[in-house]
Amino acid sequence: MCIVSTCLFSFFFFKWRKLYLRPISAHRMIRLPLACLLLTLAATGYGGGDGCVPRDFGQGSVVCECNSTYCDLPGVIKLPPAGQFWSFTTNKAGKRFEKLLEQVQNATTGAALRLSIDSSQKYQKIKGFGGAMTDAAAMNILSLSPGAQDSLLKQYFSPEGAEYSVVRVPMASCDFSSRLYTYADTPGDFQLLNFSLAPEDLKMKIPLLQRAQAMSPRPLSLLASAWSSPAWLKTNGALIGKGTLKGEAGGKEHETWANYYVRFLDEYKKHNLTFWAVTTGNEPTAGLITNYSFQALGFTAEMQRDWVARDLGPAIARSQHAKINILILDDQRALLPHWAKVVLSDIQASRYIHGIGVHWYWDPAIPAEISLSTTHHLFPGYYLFGTEACAGFSPGHHGVKLGCWDRAERYAHDIIEDLNHYVTGWTDWNLVLDLEGGPNWVKNFVDSPIIVNKTSDVFYKQPTFYILVHFSKFLWAESQRVGVSFNTHSDLESCAFIRLDGSTVLVVLNRSSKDVPFEVWDPSVGYIPAVSPARSVLTLVWVTR
The missing domain is CATH 3.20.20.80 (Glycosidases)
Incomplete structure (x- = not known):
């Protein structure tokens, strides 16, 4: 009876907070019994029945707590209907893979920033x-x-x-x-x-x-x-x-x-x-x-x-x-292209080799254009593959650091940078x-x-878990990177891929402190209106005609 009454009180309290005040902090929310908290979250819209149970450990954002009976899941993602697109958002403010189904537009939205998809420009496959x-x-x-x-x-x-x-x-x-x-x-x-x-x-x-x-x-x-x-x-x-x-x-x-x-x-x-x-x-x-x-x-x-x-x-x-x-x-990309030149220029060794593994730890030491792209252009028959990365080293x-958003952003930046320079995973x-x-x-x-x-x-x-989901859940094997360009300078970082099922996936990273409105122009479908929230990763998915 105590738990039931606590839950009832929590429901009305959270409802009042949501209507009239800012949301209660995550670290206070978690002090309620977990089962009660889940009922409260579902009733008040904090994440819904399948949502994150947030905990704030004072590291800039939240983690999602899971146990043997409950854990939020990204879910099975079906292709959007023709003329619509999915958007998925994870941000520093606490959104975790928030999903929305929205409409493709026939005319420009008038956004100052436009990202144009060019599917005729084809690069590496995932x-x-x-x-x-x-x-x-x-x-x-x-x-x-x-x-x-x-x-x-x-x-x-x-x-x-x-x-x-x-x-x-x-x-x-x-x-x-x-x-x-x-x-x-x-x-x-x-x-x-x-x-x-x-x-x-x-x-x-x-x-x-x-x-x-x-x-x-x-x-x-x-x-x-x-x-x-x-x-x-x-x-x-x-x-x-x-x-x-x-x-x-x-x-x-x-x-x-x-x-x-x-x-x-x-x-x-x-x-x-x-x-x-x-x-x-x-x-x-x-x-x-x-x-x-x-x-x-x-x-x-x-x-x-x-x-x-x-x-x-x-x-x-x-x-x-x-x-x-x-x-x-299987070492730092800063060792490229030298390492590849030595090994792959040898006819006896190169016939047994398929790819080049790279780690991320020294990535700031040498630009990706010099290490990764140069290696790809020298040896296009051998793929580049990321074999190890971690934060906290x-x-x-x-x-x-439980809930550290800076580490998540670094993951997203490195993945996008690697993918845009021929890395296949x-x-x-x-x-x-x-x-x-x-x-x-x-x-x-x-x-x-x-x-x-x-x-x-x-x-x-x-x-960092959710950042990885923004890539791993959508970029299936054989997805192929295609061209994406900006009509003006922007702090946004992005990469685009076309999958074997005919859908297009665009991942956008915003490391700035401001929301950035933009539109996507895909000649095969039209204009896709979007906003990249401050300190966020956004994945958009649509089906080409």
Whole structure:
């Protein structure tokens, strides 16, 4: 009776607040029992029955709280009727993927700013978006109750959720593990007779990947990256620090490391998990740094070229995984185009390679036009793909900031910039972290789109989660980037794509503090009136004639 009376009071109080005063703050709203709060939100229009349950942690915007019985979902998006368009808005002020169905106009709206779509200008096609199933992500998901686990996985992989299509999987341990290990830690085991997957794979990552695949409407594209070879194959005899493979390309150490990749793929296939691609190793330049603090294996571009040409490429080509893609670099885009020139100019190495993986951490160091576009034009037969990104890595800004909008904006800016410079997809780092930003054995804590509070059996969806939804839910595989231009200078950032179903998707980022009215001119449909709210991401979807 106490809860019922509290809910009734809350209903009338919220109704009064909505009519006469500003909305009550999110951090006060959450003090009500969650079930009561949901009834109140539904009754008063704060998010509706499927809306976000907001919590304000004082970081500039809100997170959406979820548990085993309730979590807002983006929902299944159907194509709009002819002559109409969908708009989806997420902003700093608290909107989370707000959906509206609006009318296309036959005549100009008179807006000073016009974005024109040119479908005759065709660029790269999309491969996918996603995140990484690290040991830490798996531990955090499994720390929740079964119902909350399903709720969380549904957010990423179901047709009602973000519809992630790519999952990066570390081969053995990385910094986001609770211990250091590989799959072949027996010294001198060049035949890999003692190769075996770890409990982290068998009890955590594999079962979760199987559950994710069961939820997904299409096969997941799994991407494998290794951080370090077994210590006994390395010059420094350790998983961490400065060290490269012993010997030289074509030698027993290099050959064993290539066969290790094949064995990993073999073992996962036994669990009905096949991989779309492997990278030549996570951040190879890290293993060239003295006293590097966590797992790494050093390669120069020349060393990577020779290992692919003489060992990795042939090993995969003669295995049951011959169709798997090989991505080089898997490191900062600032290393381009040099790295690509060294590796892809070699006829023996280049025949085994399909793409180039890039990380985002040094992106401000070199313009995308110089690194990404130049590389694409030099080697148009090899695609560029974003393999890792996260917030909360900068010195003095480590770890989780619940509700931080600035980090969400940086995600959106980087994705749009990458897409406009020939990148074919973007992979976030850890799918899930805890409140500290781990677990991480070396305490290299960062942020994640979903944060687990295991003591309360709840998880929080960060603004970055919704930013990723604005891309991953709409830019399906084979969507093709097309031209979009502005009739005058604008602070807005945008990218446009045409999907195989004939619809057009336009994503617009507004990092300014003002609402920006504009119209979209698409010759095939007409004029689309829109407003880009201050500090927001807006996705528009319409069907071409």
